[in-house]
Amino acid sequence: MSETPIAGGIMPMRELTEAESLERLADAPVGRIVVTVGDITDIYPVTHTVLDGTVYFRTAPGDKLAGLAANAAVLFEADDLSTSRGWSVIVRGLARRLESDDDTGPVAGRLRDPFARGSKEVIVQITPSSVSGREFEPTEDDDAPGAPDSTD
Template sequence: MHDQSHQSTSVLTDDECWEFLDLQPIGRLATAVGGVPEIFPVTFAVADRLVYFKTRPGAKLAELAVNAHVAFEADQWGPDVAYSVVLHGDAEILERDADRAAAEATGLRSYLQDGKNVWVRITPTEVSGRRLSR
């Protein structure tokens, strides 16, 4: 248990950020194309400090193709304490068999319907996390 004063904010270490991400099943991907922000919830997995998720060819992928720079967020909220981790990075659709095998090895179980889904990997350039209490 943390012993911190009422209404405090503390910054997570990189290790704490990745441990937190590893525990979360759901994150949100934000993209920016032509000045228009978009946001998509995704089920995701983490391995070797890379973020993996699956998607269907469509609007989301079109966004990524135009602007591979993405932001990604996961959070958890209790009555009095909240955690949030945000990372920025570059997203790419995995084309190589070895990359797809690494993605499959995460064991991710998504809500996507069966079909022509593709794997996307986010390679982070920065990660930051916060713990808030109220």
């Protein structure tokens, strides 16, 4: 595990392999899709599923789909900071709305149900161009950046 400098100390960190990254991503209940159109960047939380190294999620028509139609290049991120070893995974790739039954049929029954209420009938596929992940150990509470100092 390498050490990465952070304000107030060193945080041990290790790069995850692509397989480890996809495994962590598959286990995460919620991820975030980052969509940029012109000089506007938006982030949307989605319930996703990873199948054969590809990310899928259900959504409804709206700003998210309009943004994906205007710029298919996206980032997708998920993390977990609730364990003794936190992690973060980022997928760079191209998103596309699956339109035909030939595209949706093989995956529709395998996708997680969305956490948000309402009809989410549109399936979006993110084909990764790169997958990267990091695992890290948080600093001790008394050494954490911004933690109160007992001398204050």
